[in-house]
Amino acid sequence: MKLFVLRRVLAMVPMLLGVSVLSFLLLQLSPGDPLSAQRGNPQVPDALIHRIETEYGFDKPVPEQYLLWLSRTVRGDLGYSFKYKRPVADVIRERVGATLLLAVFSSLLSWLLAVPLGVWAALRRGRWPDRLVSLTAFVGMSLPSFFLALLLLFAASVAPPIPGFGRFPIGGLVSPEFDQLSLAARVGDVLRHLLIPGLVLAVGGVAGLQRVTRGSMLETLRQPFVLAARARGLSQGSVLWRHAFRNAANPLITLLGFEFSALLSGAAFTEIITSWPGLGLVALEAVRAKDLFLVMATVLMGSFLLLAGNLISDILHAWNDPRVKLS
């Protein structure tokens, strides 16, 4: 297993290199150079501009520029962000955590919602619960995440405070008084803020997940080993979950891997609408500010997260199914 993980991590390198080449070339299409936006900015001192020019070699041919960029990146220097006035690496590091938190939370939430719904629909196949769940899933899938986010934020803003919960936070990661709170209260504060963005993302994911669960369960329940388990006198719960569902889970885990790309995209949009300070928000601001180093870095980070997500999904696969050979 360790060897497998190591090999996959090493395989990430050429892929990320490919992404960096692609991004670099695309960004070359941008008129002017990465500094043209800053040149006209009176707040940015000329000395700084000149230093960056020479350091990053904007006067040199493209392949050389790329190699310069690459050599700096391997050393951890992702460039300088004019918008945030800090090294890009710092900005990314601060924001990645929030995106990860959102992605993990909403994934868990969508599984918690989708799996019981899918199993329930499979057991009541053809009857009204099945149809209802299916229709709700479609609605959830068709509702654009940003629209849902807007609706939920609107509802939250007009909703009265709930006793014990306080007002629904409308955006952001933490409340203004975060620093004065105890550790437990801080965790609670973050979770309260996580609720709306997490829910928005989860709703989008539940639809597909529920359908696959239902289909996979129907398929699995037909298998002889399920019948054999019943024939041995095992309890209904045991047959349903330990035998049927664990086998039905394989396509779900695969789906997790596939959907991770959509999850990261949806997360970015949701972050922007709900002002959740994650990677997506940074990417948008980078584009608006023409902060091209930052754009490159966010693209790379996004791709890295996707690769990591796929790796985790493969590991989960191997953990669940002994037939999977990690090669």
Place this chain on the structure above:
Amino acid sequence: MNRAVLRFRSVLSSNTPARISFWVLAALYLAAIFAPWLAPYAGDDDARACSWAPPSEIHLREADGSWHLPFVRAVSYTFDDDARRVWTEDSTCRFPLRLFRDGHLVGLGEAIATPGRRVSDPSPAGRLYLLGADARGRDLLSRILYGSRVSLTIGVVGVAISTLIALVVGGIAGFAGGWVDGALMRLCEVVMLVPAFYLLMLLRAALPLDWDSRVVYFYIILILSFLGWAGLARILRGMIQSLRQSDFLAASRALGLSPWRILWRHALPQTFGFLSVQATLSIPGYIVAESGLSLLGLGIQDPQTSWGNLLEEAMSIAEIRLHPWTLLPGLFLFAAVLSWNLLGDALRDAFDPRSLS
């Protein structure tokens, strides 16, 4: 081809959600085509005095209790202590609703004085805001109708171009094989490695921020089509490869039949079915992508309209609370996406080779 049409019709007749979706889409697209006629106002017809006007109240009874055909009154606003607009109707006259007025389906007639009152001077302007107005006093319904032209078509055109690119790339890779195949597939993998949002940001950053409004539409289509071609190209290349290696091709050669003829009469129709289902399923994603881009201010911009562009005004919660009707374009968006999804799903089940009868 006939068989495909027949299959399509049988899908519609048996699947109720799909049938409803088909008619909803038909209505939406027809409304887009006839937008100039259906919309009470032109897209840029603004009236600052009616900035953020709420949906017009349609009255049937006059001040004296008499019944009339539906009419509206002119509105004006003042600010209250909380700096909010307070709207009052001008009760000196009424503006009746008229059909087929000035080349529009619905419009307002001339002001008619309220019995016992005199029309104030200067005469107020009556505006019909069926769904409310925006900051510049432009009718939201009209803008939604004009916006539908962009939102509904950009998806279809984008998918078409994507599919074309995928066919070319997948075709070359599948037929050429060797290092060409390898290189193209690596390219696809790299493109697929970047999550859609970040890819959008990347592409957007590569293009100038301030656009000539005429080229915006085409630039957006270009960006969107870059999103989906990679995955499809890989699938098509796989299909072509398996076709080349298939026994069925070798067998037909052994029987003396030309492989091209086989391709044309058998392989292509199957691919066609698959592609049309894929396309239908992809369209909603493109529609949402364009809306998302425009919502962030990186897509269609004023004076052009799209539903995403219209939703940009709803991005502030404070604004939504004051003018909730700004969320309405989202409903249209939802309806279009839901309908495409239901239709595509029904088509996929119909074209599923396992359910071929």
Place this chain on the structure above:
Amino acid sequence: MSALLAVDRLGVSFATPEGPLQAVDGISLSLERGSVLGLVGESGCGKSATASALCGLLPSGARTTGSARLSERELTSLSERGWRSVRGRRISMVFQDPMSSLNPLLSVGEHLVETLRTHHDLSGIAARTAAVDWLRRVGLPDPAARLASYPHELSGGMRQRVMIALALCPGPDLLVADEPTTALDVTIQAQILELLASLRRELGMTMIFITHDLGVVERVADRIAVMYAGRIAEEGPAERILVSPRHPYTRGLLDSVPGFRPRTGRLPSIPGAVPSPRDWPSGCRFHPRCPHADDTCRNGAPDVPGPEGGVACFHPVGAP
């Protein structure tokens, strides 16, 4: 001696979109404790439906008529909850395809321990010891190591041995084996049959052995019941049935098995095909394919054999 299993005019019908389909049409059987009944018939005769009915594994929508009693306990009226106290503990089943009958995600040990702990009050360690014991008993080499193996790592014969261990470890009174050797290679078949025979001796097992293969059944069965088109055509002691069959169908079956009886010339086969439950012929269901059929056969159904055996035929054949 009262019978362990008493089946009286059992009928099974399935629910289909075109209406109920009768798969088993009034069969009667009797099984003494410690004996083995071979239930023989071609596919479509209803033998698998009978097996499912005896384990309460019929699909929803299926209906049973008649009675089946295990030690005086009526099985046909059991609810799902009632069945859960019967399955495994009283009646156990061995299935045809051992690969698909084992959960691919669980190891052999996990399968056995789960079943053992469900039916017996055992600690984890005691269950593992018992599991190793059972694996040894079914002839698996190196049983302790096999606990950690997964189904896909085992050969077909080994998997079937595991299945047999799984079926027997709750200690059932009756074992229903539904075509347990059909999916196996011929040499492995012989081993599994030998295993079943020795287990039967060792544990005093009562067993219903379902198969379409007469060559297989002669090695295990004390009595044989031949099924055709949902009914029992002939029932009796195994030796009698195999040496001097009375029903034309049984004769046809035996004649068409190569090597069973000495012969020369062409291999005879029964003309026609097994009718599907939708088109069961009137009267004696075998009459369209029977060389001795006449009007009596077409118009009236012969008496089905009772628990003591007999032939369902108007013109049973004498010894050749």
